[in-house]
Amino acid sequence: DQQVKQNSPSLSVQEGRISILNCDYTNSMFDYFLWYKKYPAEGPTFLISISSIKDKNEDGRFTVFLNKSAKHLSLHIVPSQPGDSAVYFCAASARGIQGAQKLVFGQGTRLTINP
Amino acid sequence: EAQVTQNPRYLITVTGKKLTVTCSQNMNHEYMSWYRQDPGLGLRQIYYSMNVEVTDKGDVPEGYKVSRKEKRNFPLILESPSPNQTSLYFCASRGNSPLHFGNGTRLTVT
Numbered sequence: 001d002q003q004v005k006q007n008s009p010s011l012s013v014q015e016g017r018i019s020i021l022n023c024d025y026t027n028s029m030f031d032y033f034l035w036y037k038k039y040p041a042e043g044p045t046f047l048i049s050i051s052s053i054k055d056k057n058e059d060g061r062f063t064v065f066l067n068k069s070a071k072h073l074s075l076h077i078v079p080s081q082p083g084d085s086a087v088y089f090c091a092a093s094a095r096g097i098q099g100a101q102k103l104v105f106g107q108g109t110r111l112t113i114n115p
Numbered sequence: 116e117a118q119v120t121q122n123p124r125y126l127i128t129v130t131g132k133k134l135t136v137t138c139s140q141n142m143n144h145e146y147m148s149w150y151r152q153d154p155g156l157g158l159r160q161i162y163y164s165m166n167v168e169v170t171d172k173g174d175v176p177e178g179y180k181v182s183r184k185e186k187r188n189f190p191l192i193l194e195s196p197s198p199n200q201t202s203l204y205f206c207a208s209r210g211n212s213p214l215h216f217g218n219g220t221r222l223t224v225t
Contacts, residue, residue, distance in 0.1 A: 006157075034213055043119070043205050043216030044158070089157060102173075103214060105150075105158035 003027045004092050006106035014114050019077040021109050023090030026071065030092040034103070035064060035075050038087045047088075048075070080113045087111070117142045119217035121206050127223045128196055136191045136220050138206030146209040147189040148173070149181065151202040152219075158205065164189055196224040 005024045013019045021035075031052040036044035050057040050064045050073070057064050063076045077084055090106040119140045128134055140147065148163035150173075160173030164183040178200055180192040189208075193200060201224050207214040 004157075009155075036216075041218065043207075043218045045216070046213040049213060091158075102160065102163070104160075107155055107157040 001026075002107070003030075004090055004104050004106040006088075006090055006109045008109050009107070010110040010112070012112045012114060013080050015082060016079045019075075019080045019084065019111055019113070021075040021077075021088050021090075021111065023073050023075075023106055024071060025073075025092050027092070027094065027104075028071070029094040030104075031095065032093045033064070033066060033073050034091045034093075035062075036089040036091060036105075038089065038108070044089055077111075082113050082115060085111060085113045117215070119206055119208055119215055121204075121217040121220050123220060124218065125221050127225065129225055130197055131195050134193050134196060134222075136193075136204060136206075136222070138189045138191065138217060139187050140189075140206075140208040140215075141187065142208060142210060142215065143186065144208035144210045144215075145186065147183070148207050148209075148214070149179070149189070149191050150205045150207065151175065152205065153202050161191070161204075196222075198224050200224050 003026050034049040035047040037047045038044040048059050048062045048064050050066050055066050066073045087108045087110050089108045091103045093103050122137045145166045149161040150158040152158050159175045162181040164170045204220045206217045
């Protein structure tokens with residue numbers, strides 16, 4: 001049972017335009033959401049996060065939106081640059097009894113920015 | 116430089132031959148974890164450790180073992196590898212910050 005889903009395996013966007021990556025989740029206990037970016041031959045690197053008490057978090061060209069009622073979050077990249085070409089993973093967590101945050105990842109979306 | 120180091124980066128082995136993938140972090144993190152990445156499935160957690168001598172199963176622990184004898188090291192052990200364990204493996208650690216990943220180990224079991 002995939003608790004975090006990224007339904008678009010790939011996305012192609014023209015340089016300078018907006019990239020929108022989507023993510024859906026099913027577990028209503030999730031209270032913290034993250035986006036990771038992965039280049040080939042490297043490990044995922046943290047990009048941006050959002051707590052469930054917010055509906056938007058912005059960091060430079062990157063903005064994450066959270067719609068709790070729809071159990072949906074999205075990552076907006078504006079403007080898109082060639083260096084943004086990578087695989088993007090959405091992840092979610094819920095604090096367990098021990099306070100541990102177990103991260104559950106989506107399948108990933110490969111973003112290609114075309115010059 | 117703060118990092119999570121995995122070795123080896125690439126490994127080709129045969130079915131049944133025991134192997135160990137090492138993971139070391141220099142950030143004094145208490146939490147460490149192993150993930151595997153497979154096409155269409157994303158990253159799935161294999162095992163995690165909250166601290167020294169404390170380990171627990173993730174979502175896909177079958178066929179794997181781990182140990183946490185020291186804070187900095189968290190090796191992944193495959194006692195009898197099988198072809199369905201062919202995958203890209205990532206070790207990660209965390210303090211009061213998001214998970215920090217190593218660069219991965221690509222394992223092929225023939």
